[in-house]
Amino acid sequence: MSRPTSAIIDLQALRDNFSLAQSLAPDSQSMPIVKANAYGHGTVQTAKALAEMAPAFGVACIEEALELRSADIRQPILLLEGAQSADEVLVAAQENFWLMVENRPQLEAMVNTQLQKPVKVWIKLDTGMHRLGFHPEDAQSVYQQLSSSQNVAKQIVIASHFACADNLTNKFTKQQLERFESAIQTIAKPDILKSLANSAAILGWPEVRDHWQRPGYMLYGNSPFSQPQHNADRLTAVMQFKSAVISTRNIDPGQSVGYTANWTAQRPSSIATIAVGYGDGYPRQAPNGTPVLIQGRRCPLVGCVSMDMITVDVTDLPQPLSIGEPVTLWGPELPVNEVASHCGTIGYELLTRISARVPKIYL
Ligand SMILES: *Cc1c(COP(=O)(O)O)cnc(C)c1O
Secondary structure (H helix, E strand, O other): OOOOOOOOOOHHHHHHHHHHHHHHHOOOEEEEHHHHHEEEHHHHHHHHOOOOOOOEEEOHHHHHHHHHHHHHOOOOOOOOOOOOOHHHHHHHHOEEEEEEOOOOHHHHHHHHOOOOOOOEEEEEOOOOOOOOOEOOOHHHHHHHHHHHOOOOOOEEEEOOOOOOOOOOOHHHHHHHHHHHHHHHHHOOOOOOOOEEEEEEEEHHHOOOOOOOOOHHHHHHOOOOOOOOOOOOHHOOEEEEEEEEEEEEEEEOOOEEEEEEHEEEEOOOOEEEOOOHHHHHHHOOOOOOEEEEEEEEEEEEEEEOOOOOOOOOOOOOOOOOOOOOOEEEEEOOEEEEEHHHHHHOOOOOHHOOOOOOOOOOOEE
16 A cells, blocks of 8 residues: 555665776776765665775765765765865865865865864866866966865875766867876876766776776666667666556547647557656656556657656557556666657756655665
């Protein structure tokens, strides 16, 4: 007796995907990125499942890092956007959070705050993304100021982030790599640690093998590429978003389905109503024809997505359909990327939009 909608999270698949990230660059350290509720999979459970294997974790903000500390995760945790105020630098020193330093105010807060313990610092360079980071020309002076501060722990990491690594023929990645390497040259410290690779680079750009890798999306078992890719094809989807049929009906040609009556039957049609909607994070923009898996077959969504329900054309299913029949919205047999491409978005967005109403069941 419960709503049939849930997200089944396969923690062994998560660990296997992490092992793949590690095995592709055995001389690198891999830091699982668990921001945004671990891409919708649950920050704490995800980090706990990887705690034996991961040398550190990466999150977007201090709130996410504190959530992991409250759950007794002991590893260093990198704040990818850095400290947003001087008091966050103080908390970072107490809690062993690592700080990205990507702009002047962060640099000043880092060197001017009175700290009990030094903090591990990553310097972010803007090699072309133009979102965060210092200009590569400033790399040397930023490095000097930070490395001469008592507040900064030894072994600074220099990092940057790729804009187009998910496109394996795009020249931009090589340009970013070159800008990064020439900035590293100006710092001229042989022992400098580097970090560039996100999931797409780990899987598809073997020339990017630095001290630290930062796998996110791939850990959750989906490909960052829109084309098949031999490494990405070895991933297993961690989340199965599932629900069940709660009502069925037959309609005549000319009859419409759902709000705005935007789909009309062209033939005698069987419609199944499923207990999932945009209130659960199923995308409201999903158009007619978006695949929904029932009896192992892709059936087309028809009619608008409602808050709590969707409607699916099951006329072509060979077996009779009954109430209670299980349905997969996405998972190992129906990639979230495939659903996302129907919706004009990416799998990253669909995963992170799973709402709090959906219970997560961990395997
Ligand atoms: C989110 C993020 C990552 C992980 O990216 P994926 O494409 O999910 O692997 C890596 N580095 C930074 C700085 C990020 O913000």
